Amino acid sequence: MAGGNGGGPGGALGEVPGELRKVARVVLLDPQDRILLMHGYEPEDPDDTWWFTPGGGLEGDESREQAALRELAEETGITQVQLGPVLWRRMCSFPFAGRRWNQDEWYFLARTTQTEAAPTDLTELERRSTTGLRWWTSAELSAARETVYPTRLAELLRTLLDEGPPPAPVVLAPEIV
DSSP, rough: OBOOOOOBSSSOEEEEEEEEEEEEEEEOOOOOOEEEEEEEEEEEEEEEEEEEEEEEEOTTOOOHHHHHHHHHHHHHHHOOOEEEEEEEEEEEEEETTTTTEEEEEEEEEEEEOOOOOOSOOOOOHHHHHHHEEEOOOHHHHHHSSSOEESSTTTHHHHHHHHSSOOOEEEEOOOOOE
């Protein structure tokens, strides 16, 4: 996953290997309740692809909310958003771009009417490992045969749309690849 990606990493390559990286991700919904996902791949193996939510690592002393909005703007160009609550939290660990990434991810709900999306400020790693953006309906996501992170995203999105945000963040099972 690219520098800010879903199942994958994001951010500075100089981070300490093995260190737990704090990540903010965005579950961005448009007025039709479609979710915006990024398409990424392993730089050394372009056939190894997946879809993931925008987001990435915190920089400096920024909050998770600030990181979520910054990453969303950089990766999608979308700045007209209403950031909502944290929906889910997930610990994950995976190999990507020649190293292991260990992440503590928080997924924020966000809404927008701005549906035109294009990256504005990708890192070098993100440029080498992402191929675009796509709005997905819940039905399309449920029917997808492609890899999506987090792995239960279709089910999580359906529950969110049916029941609304949870009263407290749901802790997802760790994903270790």
